Amino acid sequence: MESRLEANVTDKKESNDVDRRSFFKRVLMGLGLSAGYGTGAVYFLNFIIPRKKPIKYRKLLVGSLEELPRGGSITFKDLDGRENVLVNTDAGLKAMSTTCTHLGCKVYWEPNNDRFFCPCHNAVFDVNGNVVSGPPPRPLDKYEVEVDENENVYVMLKES
Ligand code: FES
Structure with missing residues (x-):
């Protein structure tokens, strides 16, 4: 048991x-x-x-306000060697790509007309790079502009 x-x-x-x-x-x-x-x-x-990876910018000294009277422009190259332009407009400093968004022709700043013009197909962009007329499908590529206390003008370029 x-x-x-x-x-x-x-x-x-x-x-x-x-x-x-x-x-x-x-x-x-x-x-x-x-x-x-x-x-x-x-x-x-x-x-x-x-x-999203944080976007990195590089600050490029393009010139000084002294060199840039109203309507004046300075060309500069980005990190990939493409040409761009910094212009002093009535709406402020604007930095744009000079590559047309249609077929890539060179766009020119016209200070007397306050606009960018592409001679290939007569496209017109306003001072902000927006398409006013012509075949380009989108505005010009833009860059942020900064001015320091010594009136040096910098453009913020995206690093790829
Ligand atoms: S390439 Fe500029 S309008 Fe066609």
Whole structure:
């Protein structure tokens, strides 16, 4: 009788040990799966919604206000060697690409007309580079302009 009771107690202990062991196994398995799926979900979200890299700018000294009377212009090259123009308009300093957005001809600043003109297909852009007439599909590329306390004029160029 006693031995049966002992056997029963031993069985219960073993049963408890097995239950505890299987419980911990399941908990560990659940944690492992959660970590795996969580990591996968983070990579998936990064793939679907990629993080934006911060845009880096380089400040280029183009000239000084002294050299740039109203209507005046200074040409400068960007980091890729493309030609651009800085103009002093009634609406302020404007820095634009001189590459036409239609077929890439060179655009000229016309101080007397306060506009940019592309001679290839007679396109006209306003002082902000917006298309006024002609076939170009979009405005001219623009740059931010900064003037420091010594009246030096800088253009902010995007690094690629
Ligand atoms: S290339 Fe400038 S309008 Fe066509």
